[in-house]
Amino acid sequence: MKIIRYYLPATIWILMVLYVCTIPGEKIPSSPFFEKIHMDKIVHFGLFGGTVFLLCLGVYLQKRELSKFTLTIIALSASFYGLAIEYIQKYVAIHRSFDMSDVAADTVGAIAGIIAFNLVRKWWLK
Template identity: 80%
Template sequence: MRLIRYYLPAIIWILMVLYVCTIPGEKVPTSPFFEKIHMDKIVHFSLFGCTVLLLCIGAYRQKGMISKTNLTLIAIAASFYGLAIEYIQKYIAIHRSFDMNDVAADTLGAIGGIIAFNLIRKWGWLKSPSAPNK
């Protein structure tokens, strides 16, 4: 149970992403402006960037460090999660469809999440749990 505390924000976020990505299509807000700026892709990028960021923060807080291999594995897992959601939209969700451009946005968002995590860590906004208190 102690392990889950590091990942609880990520778990809640991942479940929220699943919910948002599988609500019926007619409940998804649309507007010509949003379509023009590809708001759907911006949303996918943000959802999966935040997913990776939260998972990386959880791993970092649990272990006090995170390897490049683990960063890569988290991003790959998030990308496959995005792909799985597209299949759920195609076969299970009501009035939703499969879109490889969404998968691309998810993958780019996952990479963005790694970049954001590295910047947060570099700037000192994220302290290792083993770091002494000042």
């Protein structure tokens, strides 16, 4: 049960991402300003960057190492999770739709999560 402590933040985050990405469309705040700055894409970027960061942190804290292969698998998994959520939005969620640009934002966020983790590891996790 000790292993749970390493992955609990990531697990909670991943479940929160699923919730946020599947709430009914009419409950999502909207304004011309948010549409102009593509707030939806910024949110996707942050959600999936956070997912990768927290998963990498959990693995690193548990094992005290993290290979490039593991980083790649985590980022690819997060990107596929984003793609799966888009299909959930298309077929299950109410008033939500599939948007490939959201998947792109998820993927770029996943890459940013790796970069952020590497910076944190370099500066604080020695």
